[in-house]
Amino acid sequence: MATISLLLAVIISSAAAFSSPLLPVATRKITICNAKLNKLASDFNLDEILTAEKEFTSIDGDVTPLEQSKRGKSRRPRAKDKKKLKMKQQLERQKLEKAQTENANSSLFADAYAAAPEDNNDEESEANIDYESITFLTCEITSPLDGKRIDAVLVDLLNKEHANTEANIRISRSQCGVLLSNQCVFVISPDDASNFLAETDPAETAPISPELIEQYCSPIERKSHILEANSILVYPSRQSLLTTSSAAMALLSNSMPPTEIIPQNIPLDILYEDEYMIVLNKAAGMVVHPAAGNWDCTVVNALAHYLMNESPYGSGEYFTKDRENTQNDNEDFDGEELNDDDDNMNDSVTNSISMLRPGIVHRLDKGTTGVLVVAKTRTALAKLSEAFANRRVKKQYIAVAIGHTGEDQWIDKPIGRHPLHRQRMRVVPDASPMKQIRLSATPKKQGRPAQSYVQTLHHDGKLSIVQVQIATGRTHQIRVHLQDHGTPIYGDDVYGFSDWNKALSSRRGITRPLLHAKRLEINHPITGEKMVFEAEPANDMKGVMNAILPLDEQV
Numbered sequence: 001m002a003t004i005s006l007l008l009a010v011i012i013s014s015a016a017a018f019s020s021p022l023l024p025v026a027t028r029k030i031t032i033c034n035a036k037l038n039k040l041a042s043d044f045n046l047d048e049i050l051t052a053e054k055e056f057t058s059i060d061g062d063v064t065p066l067e068q069s070k071r072g073k074s075r076r077p078r079a080k081d082k083k084k085l086k087m088k089q090q091l092e093r094q095k096l097e098k099a100q101t102e103n104a105n106s107s108l109f110a111d112a113y114a115a116a117p118e119d120n121n122d123e124e125s126e127a128n129i130d131y132e133s134i135t136f137l138t139c140e141i142t143s144p145l146d147g148k149r150i151d152a153v154l155v156d157l158l159n160k161e162h163a164n165t166e167a168n169i170r171i172s173r174s175q176c177g178v179l180l181s182n183q184c185v186f187v188i189s190p191d192d193a194s195n196f197l198a199e200t201d202p203a204e205t206a207p208i209s210p211e212l213i214e215q216y217c218s219p220i221e222r223k224s225h226i227l228e229a230n231s232i233l234v235y236p237s238r239q240s241l242l243t244t245s246s247a248a249m250a251l252l253s254n255s256m257p258p259t260e261i262i263p264q265n266i267p268l269d270i271l272y273e274d275e276y277m278i279v280l281n282k283a284a285g286m287v288v289h290p291a292a293g294n295w296d297c298t299v300v301n302a303l304a305h306y307l308m309n310e311s312p313y314g315s316g317e318y319f320t321k322d323r324e325n326t327q328n329d330n331e332d333f334d335g336e337e338l339n340d341d342d343d344n345m346n347d348s349v350t351n352s353i354s355m356l357r358p359g360i361v362h363r364l365d366k367g368t369t370g371v372l373v374v375a376k377t378r379t380a381l382a383k384l385s386e387a388f389a390n391r392r393v394k395k396q397y398i399a400v401a402i403g404h405t406g407e408d409q410w411i412d413k414p415i416g417r418h419p420l421h422r423q424r425m426r427v428v429p430d431a432s433p434m435k436q437i438r439l440s441a442t443p444k445k446q447g448r449p450a451q452s453y454v455q456t457l458h459h460d461g462k463l464s465i466v467q468v469q470i471a472t473g474r475t476h477q478i479r480v481h482l483q484d485h486g487t488p489i490y491g492d493d494v495y496g497f498s499d500w501n502k503a504l505s506s507r508r509g510i511t512r513p514l515l516h517a518k519r520l521e522i523n524h525p526i527t528g529e530k531m532v533f534e535a536e537p538a539n540d541m542k543g544v545m546n547a548i549l550p551l552d553e554q555v
Helices: 002-018 024-042 046-055 065-073 079-102 107-114 150-158 173-181 190-199 210-216 247-255 299-309 378-389 433-439 477-484 498-508 539-548
Strands: 136-140 186-188 232-236 270-273 277-282 369-375 394-402 409-412 415-417 425-427 451-459 463-470 515-523 530-534
Touching: 136 150, 150 173, 150 232, 186 190, 190 210, 190 232, 270 530, 277 299, 299 369, 369 378, 369 530, 378 515, 394 477, 394 539, 415 477, 425 477, 451 477, 463 477, 463 539, 498 539
Parallel strands: 369 515
Antiparallel strands: 136 232, 186 232, 270 277, 277 369, 394 463, 394 515, 409 451, 415 425, 451 463, 515 530
């Protein structure tokens, strides 16, 4: 014991000798050590010292072993567990609400309802779905369905058999996304598939009980979910989606197309009109025709009101007081020509109902402004559509791009739909044999030819004003080509730079791509006369352009 005391005394004296104001950090550490050693010397209680050591944290922020062990045991709940818990809580609430309604005088159900777990998740609350009002079907995932995306399989299953009364209505991928986000589509793992099949008949169309859904099913919430072989897909029947009393129908009510065009008194900037066609300067924020997410307040709705009530040249053949005459107006029109910078070109719901796009020859994005021609008669529509299909139309655009677009150049790169983000387009990679072998064992789907001629009008070091002439009219062609070039359009929230877009929104309040269809050259569909239409950019785009241009070239 005397030896230990002597050793402690030597250590303490050495620590005091090395103490210096020139080393404040070391001094603080040694001071802490002195306090501990003094305690150790006064009463050598090993248990008390070890306990204090576990709770001790140094001034440098070191984590004690005790805290580290506590942190190591804690983990965030997995997403799959959270989904199952949320669905379980939702089903419990539904069962208890139903039981409370049927047994209003029973205190047992009242107490159980009060004890139901609350969903305290901070995420956006989802609609409570009455699964008993939905007829669910099952599909065993085997070849060739295994390995495919859930949205691709689901849209095929729901549109496989059309009811006679809804022959023109197709369920789109975006509507399938609504079902997925609201937990109306489930999957049963291969491990649980045999037990599930033992309790239910896969061919039976009776509603699956909530108990079976809770026991075996896991909700699918992502459209990109890949289906696993030997699993079972549980999905709402087409009849449930189109039945008014079904909970699934309530979810899709905002995405179901209208049965007729509703005229709306919306101002139009008319550049030219006669008995056969009308040319507009489309405003920003307007969709050309009704489509998923934009069933009204479109150019078609505004044209319906104008042509039926105000046009000095008559309403044409598509909009009359007799609504029955407006049906099936585009029967002879090839919808593939509707591909000018369109957000909804491949929307199956919209494209399957021709009466939603009467007289529409080409389209512009919702945020794009500029010249748009619309036919008023079937003959004019056929002639104009043929001119666009055969590339006898000259189209010229003005855009503000981020960065320096460089010298004038001809861009000839095919464009196709993005394999993961289905609402986006992209330049299709080179499909040469060597690259195919290096990138993938299976050949890639090739895009459609797209040609753009880009001319740089002015550059201020940060932004460029460009003039683009397109020989083709692919979806988002200019936006995709400029993005692939490394100079995306200013304000483009799909293909652009988010930091630049935020700056544009905060400084000028602009939340759209600065793209304008400036000029359109066509031959009159009836007389054959060459006609040129030009439109000035919107004021918000002019303000940005004037900040780039010198004073003597302001627009």
